[in-house]
Amino acid sequence: MELFKLLIRNALRHKLRSLLTLVGIGVAVMAFALLRTVVTAWYAGVEASAANRLITRHAVSFVFPLPLAYRDRIAQVPGVDEVTYASWFSGVYIDKNQFFARLAVDSETFFDVYPEFVIEPKQFEVFKRERNACIIGIDIANRYNLKLGDMMLIEGDVFPGQWEFVVRGIYQPRDQTTDPASMMFHYRYLEERVRQEMPQRSGEIGWYIVRINDPDDSAAISREIDRMFANSRAETKTETERAFQQSFLSAASAVITAMNIMSFVIIGIILLVLGNTMIMSARERTHEFAVLKALGFSAGQLFFLIAGEALILSTLGSALGLLVTLPAVEGFQAALPKGWFPVFYIKPETIVFGCVSAFLVGLAASIIPLRRVLTTRIVEGLRHVG
């Protein structure tokens, strides 16, 4: 008989209580992982940001356009490697709930600056040759069962009218942080119609994406770009892509902060659930622990028994929680409107954090019962009636 066997038998002594504790921990861990995943999804754009990309937008607001003519001047700023641009097209595809990003881009340079959108060279060549061609993410292709050569009809809102596109490329995201649900088409296709139908908006783009040689120069280059267009009719604001993405989150910062706090409150709840179980278990076994102490068992061996039991419960509960997190995350995503969170996955860090928290909570939950067991005199423990 090893002490470990006693530890296991103790953990299973009150099966219903242990089961309820495991379920309690499991549900809490699942809620923790789900909340962290939602927070991660919110920050997906920030996570996907490249250190060597700057965004130049209108100084007043992102919704105001910039002249296309700025492009060449930006390109001449020392330290700038490449300049591309994009315009937010928006529009409605099928219905308003079918949301995904639709961008008019400079097809010659955009995909150079964004290598995370991985496209087969043949598809890309075809795309470049056809004026109303578009490239869509694999998620959009799967969601709408779109194949190469299929037509996409979009009702414009920012740019009114019926817009027809042909799918000529389907990109794969380079990694999990890359949005797999965007659509890009030629800016020149947009510009052609704008010039005819809305000539006052011709020659305007949404924002510039500036790739720089050295991320350490981002502040100086940003200042230089903004200085060039100071006191012009369209002053600019240049910032790192990360800062640009974070600015989108500012409106939701209170919600994100609340979710962050909640996720850690959940860790506290796990501690209370497990701590309560361990305190009850240790109190019920006061007599047995006194017997073990009388037999000569050391404080370390009692720690092994108590902390070990807590760790078994916390580890199994966490494993259960993480096991059900996967379907819970999928279910949560399915319940949201399509495209709400284009990047939605459980980060490995979330799993690691869940496991580490479970370990620490297991240790923490055993502190009070352990202290009680160690400080109770043997003769008092033997007199204890549980």
Place this chain on the structure above:
Amino acid sequence: MESPFIEVVGLFKSYQRDSLEIPVLRNITLNISQGDFLAFMGPSGSGKTTLLNLIAGIDKPTSGKIFIAGMDITELSETELAVWRSQNVGFIFQFYNLIPVLTALENVELPLILTPLSKKQRRSHAETALHVVGLAERMHHFPRQLSGGQEQRVAIARAIATDPAILVADEPTGDLDKTSAEEVLELMDRLNRELNKTILMVTHDPRAAERARFIRNLEKGELA
């Protein structure tokens, strides 16, 4: 003259209840030879169990000395006392105090975990101890599957598994019927006679006390 195996010198023990100091043992001096079977008797609250606990090293005196095989156990730290108990004392309690989730064999093996014996040796020792108490055929039974008398015999097997020199028994027959009590007392008598164990027993039962070679009475914390 040979020095006694257990020597209690000027032992005092009192408990603190709020600001009140309650004396339990007063100036106890006692010598016990190796291989003695001694019964402590006396009314409730006379300090019998406290004296037994102090000699067994599970409680500390307020003052006085306890020498066992020449070692002053009152000078030992808690950790040293724990090690000393595991090597020198076997405990037999009134309510057996077996671990309910362990079988008879595993309960007997429990104190052997503290020894350097191998797993196989531990099992062998535990089986032998259960054989000595006549419960070899019940070794895989859990305490709830045993009668009171059998549980106490398992507890005795646990007490002797590490081959301690001293067995302390606090009301070992207090929770048993007459037949079971006789069996347990007979077993303790054998352990004393055949294995030369020094047995200290606290009891209210005069028939149990008759089994001991010596009886010491305590009254109001003093040896009568």
